[in-house]
Amino acid sequence: MKLPPLVRVVARSLALAGFLAGALAAQILGLVVWKTRRTPAARARWLQRTAEGCRRILGVRVQCVGALPRRGLLVANHLSYLDIIVLAARRPCAFVSKNEVRAWPVFGWCAQLGGTIFVDRTRRGDVARISGPMRDALDAGLLVVLFPEGTSSGGASVLPFKSSLLEPAVHLRCPVSAAALAYALTEGSVSDEICYWRDMTLLPHLLKVMTKPAIHASVRVGIARPHIGDRKTLARELHGEVQALHEASKSAARNSANRHSEELQSPLSPASVPGNRSRHAKIPPSPLPPLRM
Numbered sequence: 001m002k003l004p005p006l007v008r009v010v011a012r013s014l015a016l017a018g019f020l021a022g023a024l025a026a027q028i029l030g031l032v033v034w035k036t037r038r039t040p041a042a043r044a045r046w047l048q049r050t051a052e053g054c055r056r057i058l059g060v061r062v063q064c065v066g067a068l069p070r071r072g073l074l075v076a077n078h079l080s081y082l083d084i085i086v087l088a089a090r091r092p093c094a095f096v097s098k099n100e101v102r103a104w105p106v107f108g109w110c111a112q113l114g115g116t117i118f119v120d121r122t123r124r125g126d127v128a129r130i131s132g133p134m135r136d137a138l139d140a141g142l143l144v145v146l147f148p149e150g151t152s153s154g155g156a157s158v159l160p161f162k163s164s165l166l167e168p169a170v171h172l173r174c175p176v177s178a179a180a181l182a183y184a185l186t187e188g189s190v191s192d193e194i195c196y197w198r199d200m201t202l203l204p205h206l207l208k209v210m211t212k213p214a215i216h217a218s219v220r221v222g223i224a225r226p227h228i229g230d231r232k233t234l235a236r237e238l239h240g241e242v243q244a245l246h247e248a249s250k251s252a253a254r255n256s257a258n259r260h261s262e263e264l265q266s267p268l269s270p271a272s273v274p275g276n277r278s279r280h281a282k283i284p285p286s287p288l289p290p291l292r293m
Contacts, residue, residue, distance in 0.1 A: 002264070005211040012210040015057045020106055023050045027113045040115050040140040044092035047114030051088035059214045062086055063256055065248075066221030071141050072175035073134075074221075075166075075238045077158045077246055078147035080196040081107060082209070083181050086217050087145055088114070094137035096130065096146045096165070104202060119165075121150065131168040138174055148235065154191040154198075155182065155250070158243045163235035170231050178222040178238050180245035183215060184253035186261040214260060218253035220245040 003011070027046050030037040037043075055062070060082060068074070068091045076083065087093055095111070099120045102108050111118075117133045120126040137144050146169070148161040158180075169176060183194045193208050194215060209215070222241050227234050 002213060008213070009207055009210045012057055012059075013207075016054065016210075019053050019057060020050070020110070023053065024106075024109060024113065031113070040094055040137045040142055041092065043113065043115030044088075044094055044137075044140075044142050047088050047110065048090075048092045050110060050114070051085045054085050055089045058082075058085070058209060059212065060086060060217055061214055061256065061260075062090070062217045062219065063252055064090065064219040064221065065252065066179075066219075066223075068179070068219075068221055069143055069175065069177050069224045071138060071143055072177060072224055073138075073169050073172075074143055074145045074177050074179055075148055075161075075242065076145065076179040076181060077242055078149050078152045079155050079181060079183065080152060080194055081202075082183070082194065082196075082215070082217070083147070084111075084145075086181065086219065087179075090219075091143050093143045093145045094134075096134070096144065098150075107202070117144075124164075127164050127167055131171055134168050135172055138172065144174075148238070152195065152197045154195045156191070158239060158246050161235040161239045163231040166231045166234050166238070169227075170229075170234060173226065175224040176227045176234070176238065177224040178241040178245060180220045180242050180249045182218045182246060182249035182253040184218070184250075184257035185212060185215065186257050186264070188212065214257075216253050216256040216260065218249040218256065220249040220252070 023046075027037070037046075068087070070091065074087075074093075076087070084095060088095070094115050094117060096117045096119060097111060099118045101111050101116070102118060104111070115137070117130050117137070119130050134144050146165060148165045149159040150162040150165060151159070153159050183190045185194065193212070196202075196205055222245060227237060229237075
């Protein structure tokens with residue numbers, strides 16, 4: 001059943017607020033009481049559970065081609081805060097993020113509690129500082145995710161990579177994988193309503209995201225391998241790989257959205273028959289997953 005946008009926004013707002021309040025309270029209490037909750041791995045597992053809950057509530061459907069590595073460095077294009085939800089929900093991760101995210105309401109708190117590594121881009125020496133936290137996360141067996149464009153975009157292309165952000169990867173000599181994300185909608189504009197860029201503000205954008213019946217996300221992952229060379233060489237190689245993956249990812253997301261649209265419009269679709277719970281029916285995910293701490 002297709003809900004009116006206003007009803008969908010109210011329902012999702014209440015579900016998201018309740019879920020995040022419980023998740024944040026449980027994590028804060030856990031950090032105070034148990035030292036084991038303070039490790040990078042424990043923080044990443046909490047972030048994974050929280051991201052999966054947000055993904056379900058916001059109606060994000062993810063198609064992933066290629067296995068996300070379990071550890072090492074993952075380099076990807078950046079379109080929206082949804083990127084973090086999509087990737088973190090699939091694998092315990094430690095993200096490298098700009099320092100401004102700390103001040104974001106709710107999502108900034110989740111980033112801090114989830115072990116995000118913040119870098120101050122206004123200070124040239126701060127990139128070198130994050131080598132230590134990145135090594136700690138890698139030693140804990142985590143996947144470290146980096147968006148070397150340095151900002152988000154509208155998804156038309158992959159912006160040039162800032163090679164300085166890859167300097168820690170050169171020093172750490174860890175396996176590096178490339179990945180590309182893309183989104184598609186059955187209705188509306190991905191650039192204007194899903195991508196979080198230009199002068200957009202968080203709350204109005206999030207409310208617009210909540211109006212969408214479903215958001216189709218596609219992730220394409222390359223093969224993990226060691227990269228040899230300086231940071232500029234690494235940036236050129238990875239940019240080319242992400243760009244190629246991005247084209248395939250955009251096509252896959254559009255195809256997923258088109259199939260969903262056809263299913264909704266077809267009177268013979270199992271999903272359109274009330275009460276049909278056959279194995280062929282598309283059953284939407286539950287709006288509020290159980291919170292396991």
